[in-house]
Amino acid sequence: MHYISTRGETPAMPFQDAVLTGLAPDGGLLLPETIPDVRGELDSWRGLGFVELAERVMGKFIGDMSAVELRALLERSYARFDDPAIVPIRDLGSLKIMELFHGPTLAFKDVALQFLGTLFEQILTERGLRMNILGATSGDTGSAAIAGVQGRDGIEIFVMYPEGRTSALQELQMTAVPDANVHCLAIDGSFDDCQAIMKSLFNDLPFKAKHGLGAVNSVNWARVLAQVVYYVQAGLALERNGVGPAICVPTGNFGNIFAGYVALKMGAPIDRLILATNDNDILVRFFNTGRYQRGAVHFTLSPSMDIQVASNFERFLFLHLNRDSDALRAFMESFASGEEARLSGGAPLDDRIVATSVDRDTTLRTIAETYRDTGYIVDPHTAVGVAAARRFESDGPVLCLATAHPAKFPESVDQTIGKPVARHPALEALKGATSRKTSLPAEVGAVREFVERHAL
DSSP: OEEEETTSOSOOEEHHHHHHHOBOTTSOBEEESSOOOOGGGHHHHTTOOHHHHHHHHHHTTOOSSOHHHHHHHHHHHTTTOSSTTSSOEEEOSSOEEEEOOOSTTSBTHHHHHHHHHHHHHHHHHHHTOOEEEEEEOSSHHHHHHHHHHTTOTTEEEEEEEETTSSOHHHHHHHHTOOOTTEEEEEEESOHHHHHHHHHHHHHOHHHHHHHTEEOOSTTSHHHHHHHHHHHHHHHHHHOBTTBOOEEEEEOSSSHHHHHHHHHHHHTOSOOEEEEEEOSOOHHHHHHHHSEEEOOOOOOOSOGGGOOSSOTTHHHHHHHHTTTOHHHHHHHHHHHHHHSEEEOTTSSOOOTTEEEEEOOHHHHHHHHHHHHHHHOOOOOHHHHHHHHHHTTSOOSSOEEEEEOBOGGGOHHHHHHHHTSOOOOOHHHHTTTTOOOOOEEEESOHHHHHHHHHHHOO
């Protein structure tokens, strides 16, 4: 299996090279040349544990690593999860919940970034290389990326996040890490500013080559690949009488739901995907109208979704446009120059994806009602998903992805429920911890200079 760029101007490369490359040199995102059809193998995959299933699913996309090597890497990657199922499914009656927060930082990003950190270390060691990771986070990616590579030899990590726009605990999960190879950069701006700085530096090819820049954001295909696994597992676990589940995905950067879209393309038993956003509804407007139009960033109770420019949207668009790189570039250039782009045919004709946005009041009401009716506690991001899932009828089961442990957002959860319920020992231990960060303006030059001074 080789990987190509959405922009069509980067030579095809094998999986491990794609992992190290991150963002393609032509500014595009890397995708497999083909998406394998696994419908003939699904029956033999039923009942497999997460690691066993991951070996089967990921193996379809990895041609330069043996099955034995991949299995050992996966076992190391998921050894720190606190539930043997890795991503257990809870039954709330009419709604199922898949908990993706059992990794070391209590967020769904751990599923991908524990794998990516272990993979980075293995490839770099085998090739005798070093890497300086540059990432941007709206909340959970940063801490999960840091947890994946902290203390590893040959790796420095620089994580940008919008200062004052994450929860206090999300920030502490990054800034309280003492390892010398970790650098937390608090940017005076929005997540979109952080992401734009990151892409600018990755597109500076001499700078990228000089410092061996690596990507942990979902522009890195390996992150998407790891997430495909739990969609396949959910479909296999919940399929009834030939009808798979509708899966609701709280999303901002389109990486998580794009993994679900890949699983659909592979033939996983999934009825459809429900895309759920908060007030930052650029993706909802696109799927409902065909117009991709940037708006002001709204800062909400679900900060990991406070995004207007979704980096993984380009991968979906490339597939939707039948892998036409020229049409893709024209669309993205129109968006970059005029803040808006349109599909010529109007809304995308893909009835496997429906989309809706959820406002602040509905989010809070959903947290309260879910606890009142079931005793189950959801964080604000998951509440967005639960509220969205309730808006659509389905012939089969409905599953919502729980993307973060509620203890990461105690202020909004406790206040809404009326008592202190959002707690986790790992987070309680952070309170009062020493914080270590560097505040920088939202300028490419400032971040470039910092990386140059501290890179390996």
